Amino acid sequence: xxxxIRDVARASGVHISTVSRTFSAPHLxxxxxxxxxxxxxxxxxxxxxxxxxxxxxxxxxxxxLIIADIANPFFPxxxxxxxxxxxxxxxxxxxxxxNEDAAAEEELVHALAKQVDGVLLCSPRMSNSLIEQLSxxxxxxxxxxxxxxxxxxxxxVGQGARSAIEHLAGxxxxxxxxxxxxxxxxxxxxxxRAAGAAARTAGAELTVLGPNPPTEHGGLAQAEQVRRAxxxxxxxxxxxxxxxxxxxxxxxxxxxxxxVSVVGVDDISLSRLTRPKLTTVATPTAAAGRTAVDMLLxxxxxxxxxxxxxxxxxxxxxxxxxxxxxxxxxxxxxxxxGPGPYAGRERPGATAEGPGPHxxxxxxxxxxxxxxxxxx
Amino acid sequence: xxxxIRDVARASGVHISTVSRTFSAPHLxxxxxxxxxxxxxxxxxxxxxxxxxxxxxxxxxxxxLIIADIANPFFPxxxxxxxxxxxxxxxxxxxxxxNEDAAAEEELVHALAKQVDGVLLCSPRMSNSLIEQLSxxxxxxxxxxxxxxxxxxxxxVGQGARSAIEHLAGxxxxxxxxxxxxxxxxxxxxxxRAAGAAARTAGAELTVLGPNPPTEHGGLAQAEQVRRAxxxxxxxxxxxxxxxxxxxxxxxxxxxxxxVSVVGVDDISLSRLTRPKLTTVATPTAAAGRTAVDMLLxxxxxxxxxxxxxxxxxxxxxxxxxxxxxxxxxxxxxxxxGPGPYAGRERPGATAEGPGPHxxxxxxxxxxxxxxxxxx
DNA sequence: TTGAAAGCGCTAACAC
DNA sequence: GTGTTAGCGCTTTCAA
Numbered sequence: 001x002x003x004x005i006r007d008v009a010r011a012s013g014v015h016i017s018t019v020s021r022t023f024s025a026p027h028l029x030x031x032x033x034x035x036x037x038x039x040x041x042x043x044x045x046x047x048x049x050x051x052x053x054x055x056x057x058x059x060x061x062x063x064x065l066i067i068a069d070i071a072n073p074f075f076p077x078x079x080x081x082x083x084x085x086x087x088x089x090x091x092x093x094x095x096x097x098x099n100e101d102a103a104a105e106e107e108l109v110h111a112l113a114k115q116v117d118g119v120l121l122c123s124p125r126m127s128n129s130l131i132e133q134l135s136x137x138x139x140x141x142x143x144x145x146x147x148x149x150x151x152x153x154x155x156x157v158g159q160g161a162r163s164a165i166e167h168l169a170g171x172x173x174x175x176x177x178x179x180x181x182x183x184x185x186x187x188x189x190x191x192x193r194a195a196g197a198a199a200r201t202a203g204a205e206l207t208v209l210g211p212n213p214p215t216e217h218g219g220l221a222q223a224e225q226v227r228r229a230x231x232x233x234x235x236x237x238x239x240x241x242x243x244x245x246x247x248x249x250x251x252x253x254x255x256x257x258x259x260v261s262v263v264g265v266d267d268i269s270l271s272r273l274t275r276p277k278l279t280t281v282a283t284p285t286a287a288a289g290r291t292a293v294d295m296l297l298x299x300x301x302x303x304x305x306x307x308x309x310x311x312x313x314x315x316x317x318x319x320x321x322x323x324x325x326x327x328x329x330x331x332x333x334x335x336x337x338g339p340g341p342y343a344g345r346e347r348p349g350a351t352a353e354g355p356g357p358h359x360x361x362x363x364x365x366x367x368x369x370x371x372x373x374x375x376x
Numbered sequence: 377x378x379x380x381i382r383d384v385a386r387a388s389g390v391h392i393s394t395v396s397r398t399f400s401a402p403h404l405x406x407x408x409x410x411x412x413x414x415x416x417x418x419x420x421x422x423x424x425x426x427x428x429x430x431x432x433x434x435x436x437x438x439x440x441l442i443i444a445d446i447a448n449p450f451f452p453x454x455x456x457x458x459x460x461x462x463x464x465x466x467x468x469x470x471x472x473x474x475n476e477d478a479a480a481e482e483e484l485v486h487a488l489a490k491q492v493d494g495v496l497l498c499s500p501r502m503s504n505s506l507i508e509q510l511s512x513x514x515x516x517x518x519x520x521x522x523x524x525x526x527x528x529x530x531x532x533v534g535q536g537a538r539s540a541i542e543h544l545a546g547x548x549x550x551x552x553x554x555x556x557x558x559x560x561x562x563x564x565x566x567x568x569r570a571a572g573a574a575a576r577t578a579g580a581e582l583t584v585l586g587p588n589p590p591t592e593h594g595g596l597a598q599a600e601q602v603r604r605a606x607x608x609x610x611x612x613x614x615x616x617x618x619x620x621x622x623x624x625x626x627x628x629x630x631x632x633x634x635x636v637s638v639v640g641v642d643d644i645s646l647s648r649l650t651r652p653k654l655t656t657v658a659t660p661t662a663a664a665g666r667t668a669v670d671m672l673l674x675x676x677x678x679x680x681x682x683x684x685x686x687x688x689x690x691x692x693x694x695x696x697x698x699x700x701x702x703x704x705x706x707x708x709x710x711x712x713x714g715p716g717p718y719a720g721r722e723r724p725g726a727t728a729e730g731p732g733p734h735x736x737x738x739x740x741x742x743x744x745x746x747x748x749x750x751x752x
Numbered sequence: 753t754t755g756a757a758a759g760c761g762c763t764a765a766c767a768c
Numbered sequence: 769g770t771g772t773t774a775g776c777g778c779t780t781t782c783a784a
Contacts, residue, residue, distance in 0.1 A: 001488065002489075002737075004776090004777060004778085005777060005778065006777080012446045014754075014755090015754065015755050015756080016755095016777090016778080016779095017754075017755065017756080017757095017778095017779075017780080018753085018754060018755080019781055020777095021753095021754090021779090021780095022777065024778095024779070024780095025779095028753075028754095029753070029754085030753055030754085032635060033753080033754085035589075046663070047486065047487070047489075047490060048777085048778075049489055049490045049612075049776095049777050049778070050490065051427040051430055051436065051490065051491060051778095052431055052760090052776075052777035052778040052779090052780090053762045053777080053778055053779075054427055054760090055425075055427060055428055055431065055759095055761065055762090055776095055777080055778070055779090056759075056760045056777090056778060056779045056780075057760090057778085057779065057780095058760085060427065060492075062470075065471075068454075069457045070418070070452050070455055070456040070459070071452050071453050073452075073645075076447050076449075076452050077447050077450075078752050079446050079471070080445075080446040080473050083471060083472060083473050084473060087472065092470050092472070092487070092488065093470060093471060094438075094469060094471075095441075095455070095459060095469060095470075095471040096459060096461060096468070096469070097456050097459050110423065111423070112468065113378075113423070113425065114378065114425045114426065115426055115427060115438075115468065216645075217480055218456065224464050233774085241648060243433065247649070268573065269592075270646045270649060272624070272650075273619060273646060273649060273650055274650075275648055275650075275651035303418070315492060370770085380760090380761055381761065381762065382761080390770075390771090391764080391770065392761090392763095392771095392774095393762095393763075393764085393770075393771065393772080394769085394770060394771080395762095396761095396762065396763055396764090397763090397769090397770085400762095400763070400764095401763095404769075404770095405769070405770085406769055406770085409769080409770085424761085424762075425760095425762070427761085427762095428760075428761035428762040428763090428776090429761080429762055429763070430762095430773095430775065430776090431760095431762070431763090431776045431778090432760090432762060432763045432764075432776045433764095434761070434776085503778075508760080536768090576760085645765050651775090687780050716772080
């Protein structure tokens with residue numbers, strides 16, 4: 001039933017190889033013939049079978065997107081942007097959800113490897129060494145994880161965390177808690193590192209609570225601890241946890257920002273909808289998706305091929321660049337942060353308001369500066 | 377570089393067809409041979425190439441998921457559930473976003489047709505006749521659209537809208553507005569139909585505002601109209617619009633629920649986070665995703681094959697069932713609805729609180745009754 | 753510029 | 769129970 005290259009050949013009175021050329025190397029075919037073939041193809045509704053084509057060219061024109069948790073509102077904008085970018089380049093996208101599970105990630109890379117030209121690993125939970133190993137099986141681009149020798153798309157959450165801490169310190173907070181993210185998260189470590197350093201500089205004390213699941217519930221569950229810790233401000237690993245914390249504090253009768261200030265990370269769309277509206281570090285998710293796809297498909301000419309073109313037994317020259325792109329983040333100040341117990345008093349070191357890209361509230365325009373290529 | 381069936385055959389000293397059988401019909405191969413082959417395969421890290429297999433079997437073990445807007449929080453839980461269900465059955469999932477565009481939907485079905493065993497069309501914007509036509513190209517299951525002759529997964533938003541109107545009428549609201557959804561949406565028509573009927577029965581007047589884009593902005597943009605319309609309650613096409621409306625009303629200084637009550641549809645996770653918390657019609661999104669995949673893969677034995685098995689020129693007996701499943705919805709009453717101007721007064725027809733599945737607030741357990749098979 | 757032929761990795765008759 | 773063979777739909781030398 002489905003129409004094949006042979007049907008088109010028959011209808012247009014040429015050999016199948018001519019039809020093939022019409023689609024994959026049109027300049028090699030007589031214009032008149034081309035027109036005729038194209039007309040017949042159109043007529044019959046012919047579309048080349050990509051799987052069959054892949055078998056011989058070694059290029060599937062598919063990519064894989066491996067996501068820790070599709071339902072986490074951080075990811076859909078990334079998926080959407082990546083898919084859109086891929087489709088513009090005539091690629092189709094497999095999406096798979098790992099439920100934050102490292103083993104599932106590994107299995108998925110194996111399973112997808114033969115069907116795709118490359119895989120985007122988003123916020124992986126696997127070990128670095130495993131990722132490196134898998135990258136020998138299929139081209140990988142890693143999002144939200146820094147790995148020497150592999151192409152990575154990073155968001156500068158370190159800078160973001162620093163801005164957040166400086167913002168809090170500037171408001172007069174000296175005892176600050178950090179709600180850590182999940183184990184195995186590069187982002188979480190990065191935030192912790194930068195927040196710790198910034199706190200030291202600002203003369204504030206940072207208490208780390210966690211690791212926690214990166215969910216609303218993860219934040220909610222720490223509300224009690226936060227109160228006990230006696231801090232006046234909290235930086236959460238992500239907005240979801242911050243929002244959960246907001247709920248938890250509300251339930252405990254702790255007023256935000258009067259008694260405790262809360263800052264999140266990501267600026268997911270909900271963050272403008274909570275009461276109080278959440279102060280957060282905006283993260284360029286869509287840009288990350290687009291960039292990652294671009295990096296994966298950069299030289300879509302020299303992705304690996306299994307076809308004969310490479311010569312028997314020869315490993316084809318896969319010129320893999322390992323550029324790492326760092327995307328800017330930005331602190332968006334809303335209503336969940338306010339003056340702390342030391343407001344107005346002099347503060348050791350630092351100026352009234354720390355450096356770094358801050359912004360008072362909204363609207364929705366593009367907030368992402370172009371990424372810096374950090375290495376290549 | 378990638379290891380093929382031939383490598384395994386060589387390593388285990390058997391013919392490639394034996395290796396093939398080991399994977400696709402293990403019972404036809406001598407247990408000892410099987411063990412040996414399996415061991416070699418494991419050793420070499422062999423995985424059958426699905427694309428090559430598909431070429432001859434006609435079964436790709438892939439499905440397509442076509443989504444109006446991945447960033448709309450209604451969809452991620454559906455995608456997640458569908459992907460998970462598919463993977464349990466050893467299928468991989470292509471996800472594509474149409475940006476609410478009918479033409480993109482059509483193009484995607486064509487483009488994906490050859491690479492998948494079936495496609496899930498989620499909240500399509502295409503015409504019924506086009507969908508029917510496309511269903512001859514590739515097996516389709518339609519979510520959120522009723523179409524005679526095609527397998528559909530529906531959510532009973534009609535019942536939901538009815539419950540919502542009855543709830544509002546019971547609270548003493550007589551002038552109610554309906555914020556319509558996007559053109560081409562079955563759900564929107566269905567809500568409108570049922571809400572209209574319920575309003576008539578309850579002796580209330582329903583003003584329809586729209587169509588609107590199914591986004592926060594769509595709701596926000598109607599806040600002024602809502603105030604002008606002089607209604608005391610609003611039912612919105614979905615939670616996103618309801619939330620936008622909440623913001624808009626807040627900006628206009630209109631108190632919810634004191635001056636205007638607001639009800640949404642979907643119960644997306646944000647709905648518990650707004651202030652006031654949103655009263656809404658909960659929609660079993662995850663169940664819909666799972667169910668749709670199950671329906672698509674129901675007889676995964678008699679999905680169409682292009683292989684020789686069907687005999688030359690014979691259309692293979694695709695036994696397509698056209699079961700339609702209707703999933704229950706449930707009104708979840710939170711804080712965005714309150715007494716209306718006619719509260720306490722007698723009301724024409726109806727009892728104090730209309731029938732239908734209501735519920736006062738949360739928690740998160742399963743709320744979905746098993747679907748009713750409406751037809752087959 | 754076009755056709756003939758080989759073959760990508762795999763499965764499915766059919767022999768043995 | 770296993771090997772032989774043909775061929776899925778397509779691309780790509782190689783000759784003509």
